[in-house]
Every structure is written in structure tokens, then in C-alpha cells.
Amino acid sequence: MSAADVSVLQRPNDKLVRRRAFNRGMEVLAWVAAALAVALLGVLVWSVAKRGASELNLDLITKSPAANEFSLNPTSGGLANAFVGTFIIVGIATAMALPFGILVAIYVNEFAPRAVKNFLSPSLDILNGIPAIVIGIFVFGLLVVGHGQSGLAGAFALAILMLPLVARATIEVLALVPNSLREASLGLGVPRWRTTLGIVLPQTIGGILTGTVLAVARVAGETAPLLFTSSIVGTSTSWNPTQALQSIPVAIFELSESATPADHARAWAAALVLLLFILFTSLIARWLANRSRRKIARAG
Amino acid sequence: MSTLDATRETARRPLVGRRVHLGDVILQVAAGGAALGTVVLLGLLVYKVVQGARLSISTFGLGFVTHVGWDPLHNAMGAGNLLFGTAVTALGALLLATPLAMGIALFLTELAPRAIRGPVTALVETLAAIPSVVIGLWGIIVLGPVLRDHVEPALHSTFGFIPLFGTPSSTGTGIFTAIVVLTIMILPIISSISRELFLGVPGELKEGALGLGTTRWEMVRGVMFPYARGGIAAAMILGLGRAVGEAIAVAQVVGAFDGGVSWNLFNNGDTLAGKIALEFQSSGTNLETASLFYVALILLVFSLAVNVLAQVIVRRVDRAQGRTV
């Protein structure tokens, strides 16, 4: 090749300049998009933190709403009934969803023939995709009509939301357990049920825990399923799940539409507590996931 | 007993007709029962919604889907404007969120310095964890006034010739506010799935393209996008499904107007899910309740369709990847 040809290769032509400029433009856009997302999140979290922190005090969690909210000079109260209610409803929902989710996962991964598995797995995904409001009116029609609202009905609605999440997480970690483990156990004469519960399941506890914690974080903030199942509440704080219990998301929803700044302030404070709880549980879930990932890497 | 005795004992056991352990039966029944219960639950849900809607279906038939207006006093109700509102808000949110999500995903996989990759990923996933009622609260109190006082007038004065940007809202509520709120909600879904997809693109393909002299953007456009195309489509559809099903945040900001449909994004409107959230508890007549169940049925059909479509795409992509990789 002559020297002239090489220099042609080395000289940047117009087209290359244009392509490089376009590339630079796209990179800038990507940076802008990321900055926008971070800014958006920042604005959201900052709004909640700033407005919520000013109203956040122990009274919010320990005192019930004021009984005289309809008098001429209403005093401000707390949201104790909402915090207690969410704690109980989410707790019961977890108690309902966890065993069912694990059992479904065990069936799908350990017992189901291929055809059934190909039917069940999409069914779980479909259940996961049903809007929460539809689940709310379903549980209303099933459990509330004729009987009355209750924390249990609300918990059942939340459990339906949690079930696919717990089941899917359990299925994934069950699939990670090597088959050699199962075969070795069965080969030694250990019955199927003992193999599943005593050998395979203990390996997956980390993953199940992670999935459950994530599911709890998800449903703690759900409003729609509770709107028709556990929303007609008074101002007193109740621990009785056979009655309708107030919950944090429903309280925020009601307060958000109010005209008074005092109500807004309480809504922000409750939102802050809810957000902190969800962030905290998400962090725990992530830590658990990392821990079990390291354990499997070590064992494998 | 000694190992020899134990082996003899095992050998003496009949090979055929293994003992059926009670535990096995119990576990299989319990697990199978739970699985069956899940399917029954799904079926029961569909059944209850259809049953609840029966009165309205028999009264209005399919005309319900296109009829605009909600007049329970004169027994004339329809989901026409609700479908319009749902379509506009969900598609609008998808239109805004997808490029943003792509940008974020590309940034995190290709451009970000290693140090900030982790924190920014965590930040975007935190956005996904914010409950919809909190975003709605923010939408009413913070976003609404900003849109009403600054953004909408600016858009109207610049782009007012397009019917989409007509007279700005006077209250800060409306279709446009709902679009912004929904965009924030579906952004993390699309971006996190896209990010996983981009991370999965084989390094050899990327390096091959770069080695041939393409710029980074050309590599993304020519290698990563085609490779991840199916998954991105599925992510967009999942985001769409989420936007369609969102009831609470939309109910808080959309304005609850059922008198008609308009192309002005700044007008108030209503959506399928939002209507149920606002009206169901106070529905006065059996026909109105049945009509709200009918709305829920339409919503259910749509979300099922979205779900199935996303699964089909994912399955097709999996098969395709299996062949090429």
C-alpha cells in the first residue's frame, strides 16, 4: 500500500465526524435521562421527607385520630389506628400467603408433571398481573357482602397479591437446588416428603425469606385492595381483625383529598413512615439475597 | 446393627411395590391442593366479576363499551370515556417513560462509571418501591400546582396549535397530570427489565461491532437493540399493563370528569380503574354497581390480554435466543 492510501485511512472524513457527534449526542441524552430519573426520585423523596419530618412525632404513632374532628375547634390527633391496622392486616396476610405460596412452589417444582407446570406457571403470572382494584372488589363480593368489612377480609385481599410473589421466589430458589441432592437423598431411602421438607427446603430459606420480605414491602403500601374490604372505621384504635381496621395507605388516601393543611401534614408524615418502612424492608431483602447468593456460591 | 446387617436388611426389602409413606401422600395432597386452590381462586375471581356485571351486561350489552357518559339517575352508563381516558393516560405514560427508561438502562450498562452504577441502580429501584398513594399525594399537592401554574401554560403558549395542548387546567388535575404520575410509576419497571436485558447481551457481539469501527451508539442501535428487542417489547407491555391497572394515584389526580371526551390533554377525564376506586363504595343502585363490575370486567380482560401477550413475546424471545446463542 502506498503512503497516500494509508493517509486516507487516517484522515477523519465528514461522515465519521457526523457519526461521532451523533454518538456524543446520544451519550449526553443517556446521561440526561439518568439525571432526570435521579432528580425525580430526589424530588419525590425530598418532598415526603421535608413535609413529613416536620409533622413526625411520637404522637402520630401513639395517638388515635381526634374524636372531635367535626367540632368547631378540632384538635389534631395521631394515626395510631392506621399503624396498628397495617401491622395486623399485613401480618395476617403474610401468615395466609406464606404457607400457600411455599406449597404451590413445592408442587410446581417437585411434583407437577410438565403439562401441569406449563399451566400453573403462567397462571401465577396472570394472578400477579391482575389490577389490585379488581382483587379488591372480588374480595368485597366474596367476603364482605352480607357479612361486613373486616381486617381479615383486607388481609385476604393482600394475601392474594402476595401469593404469586412468594410462590415465584420459592420456585426460583427451589430450582437452584441441584437435583443430585434430591437423588442422593432418595437413593438412601429417604421418603419424598422428608427429602423435600428436610433437605431441599432448608437450602431455600434465604430465598423464601427474601421473596416474602419483598412481598411485604409491596403490599404494605397497597390501597386499592383495602378500600372496599377494610375502610369503614371509626377513630378509636382497634386490635381486633374481625372488625374493619384502618390502614396507613387508606389513611393517606383519605387525608390527601382533604382541604385542611393539618390533614395534609399528617398524610406526609404517614407517607414518610411508610416509605422508610418499605425502603428498610427492601434493604433487608437485598441483604438476605446477597447472603444466600454467597452461601450458594460457597456451597457450590 | 452392623453395616453388613443393614445391607442385608435393605436387600431383603421387596424391589417392587415401594412402601408408600403417609408423609408423601400428605405433602403431595397439600401442595397439590394449594396449586389447585390458586387456579380455583383465579377462576372464582373471573366468575365473581362476570356475575357481578351480569345485570349491566344484559341491560346495555356491548354498547356499554362505547357509550360516553355516566348517568345513574337515567340509567344511561357507559365505559366510553373511561376507555378513552385509560388509553390516553397509559399510552401517554408509555410514550414518555420508554425513551427515558432506555436512556437510564443504557447509561447504567454502558456509560456510567463503575462507582455510581450501584447507587443509581438502587435509586431507580427505590422509585419502584414508592407506593402509588404516596405518588398520588405528591401529585395533588406538589405536582398539580406546578403543572397548572408553569408547565401547562408554557406548553399551551408554545404548542397551542396542536389540539393536545389546549386550554390549561385551572385546578392542576387532569389527563396530563395523570400521564406524568403514571410515567413516574412505570419508568422503573421498563428500565430495570431493559437493564437486565442489556447486561445479557453477549460481550463478543458488542466487541465485534466496536472492533469493526462502529461508534458506541451505532453498536447499541445495531447490536443491543435487536438482541433485546423482544424483551424490551415485553417490558413495555408490562409497563402498559401497570399503567392501565393503576387506580389510586390516578383517582387522586385525574379530575373525575365523565361528561365527554376531548383531545385536550389538560382537561379532566377519568379512567376505568379510577372510576371504580371513586364510585364503587357509593354506588346507589344495583344497576350502577353492576355497571362498575362491567368496568372491572373490561379492565380484567385488558390486563389478561396484556399479560398473555407479554408472556408470548418472552417465550418467543427465549426460543430465539436459544437458537442464536
Add this chain to the structure above:
Amino acid sequence: MPRNGKLLRITLLLAAAAVLGAFAVASAGAAGKRSAGTLKGAGSSLVAPAVAQWGTMYTADQIQYSALGSGAGITAISNRTVDFGASDAPLTKSQGSDCHGCAQIPWALTATIPVYNIPGVSDHQLKLTGTVLANIYLGNITNWSDPAIKKINSGLNLPDKKITVVHRSDGSGDTYVFTDYLSKVNHTWKTKVGAATTVSWPAGVGGNKNAGVAALVQSTPGSIGYVSDFYAIQNHITKARLKNAAGSYVLPKIASIEAAAQLVKGTKIPANNKISLTNPPKSKKYKNAWPMSTFTYVIIPTQTQKAAELKAFVKFALSANAQNAIKKLIFAPMPSVVLKAANKTLATIHS
């Protein structure tokens, strides 16, 4: 090597959790039974201040009331998810049959009022007539500087500002009173929209409950809405004067509500206690009558397990003591003929 301890623990945990979960699900169906000593009610936000006041005075049971709106109250009692419902709107015929044997008993008397937010116009300054109000809500009058509004507000400096119409998005007794009034003063409204707890609004934005309407009005300059009278006072929302049939521009004070209630004197209260007090006719008796006054009802199933407790509570609410106590919340004393009819209906409640 399976460790028996861990296996046993897991199996027991799983079994216990499953049993607990199943038990919880099963009892969810049977749940909702109110505990002894509590009366649960839901409905009208208009009457909520009165019920709250009575709740502090009544000792026999604890009263738990949710102000979800009249529509929700009717639905809740029809589904028997509460012990009593409260509505400002009397049951329609189909609602009556859907409720499967409910009785409605008037237990308080108050009013709904139009409110507004016009820059430069302070409380009680704006004057409205039924026709102007109807045209605003029909979407015919769209600006505060419209000559029709200027004509009746000659002394006022009305700005050139678009009118934002605000109404209720949920089923509301205030909506019923408001649309009942508009139906009587404007024929177009009557034929085009009608009167009910939920109507097809020709224009405007919907707010959820009184709070939602108040929030929208107070944050939107140039808006107009309607809320219960006490709610407007409690939240310092600017109120409008309304012209009654006799020609005076009045405000809903106890006296003007009482004047409107004169409508029932000398008439026979129908068996279902359905009374409308809106737009009293032109007559000296109603010179100061407030045109948007209303009775508000408690709705109880005629046959109910909690008949004794409910009867005791409503009887207390109808007593002079209770009625006097809510006067300060702008609830006017009910005419004796209505009290008599109320007690008569109450006597029919049985278990």
C-alpha cells in the same frame, strides 16, 4: 444428612402456618360481626358533626361513624356492612327495594351552601340566584364577568376570570340537595340532569367528598362549589348568598333553615318520611327561608339483630337534649310534626 431437629421444625412451622392461614381465611367470611357495645354507621358527611357530638354524649354504646358520603351510606346499609346508614337523600324506589326492608328516619335538619373562590371578593359578598347557579353548572355561564352575574352583584368588582365548576365525584347527599334545588328553579336542569346523589354533570371537575370539593375550591382561584354549611364554616370557606323565592338574598342561619322547615307544618308526612325543603315558595312565611335546606335521615333495617340498641340511640338523637346540643353546629330544631313521624317510624323497628 437430614437433621431431625430442622425437619421437625420446618414441618411444624409449615403445618401451623397453613392451619392459621386457613383459619384466618375461613373466619374472614364470618367476620365483620360488630363487637358488643358498638354501633357502626356510615354515610352522610353532612350529618357527621351531629353524630360525632352525639357520640360524645351517648353512653350506652360506642358509636363508630364513617363519613363516606350519603351514597356510600345507602350502599353500606343495603349490604348490611354497617348497623345504620345515614343519608341526606331519601331512598329512591329502587334503592328502597335494594335495601330489603329499610326504614328512613329524619333525625337532623341543616343546609347545603354554594361556596366560591374569587380574587377580590370576600365572604358573604357574592349574590347568586337559582337561574344563574343553574346556568353556571350547565356550562352556559363561563366567566365571572358575565353580565348575568354582574346584574345581581352591582356593587361588586368581579374579575374577568374563567369559572371553574367543582362538584362531588362520589355519591353525595349534598349533591342531592343541590341538584334538587336546581331542578326546581331551572327546567333545563330538571330535564337534562335531574336530582340524585350521583348525576351526569355537564361541566366541571369532581372532588371526593366535602373535603375534596373544599380543597379544589380553596386552591383554585375562580372556582365555585357546594358543601354542607357547617363544613364551610369549620374550614373558613367563602360562602355565597342565595336568592330565595320571596326575593331576599339569605344565608343559612338557624333561623332561615327553620323558616324553610315551615313547609311541613300542616302537611301530612308521607309514610316513607320523604320530605323536600328546597326552594320554598314565594310567601311571607318563607321571607327568610334558606332555599337549600334539608332533613337528613338515618336508615335502619326494619328487622335487625341490633334493634334495641339502634332504637335507643336514635331515640336519644331525637330527644330535646341531643337536638339542642347540635344547634351550635348549625342544625336547626326539627318541627314537632317531623319528630312525631320520626318516632312513629322508629317504633316499627324490631328484631
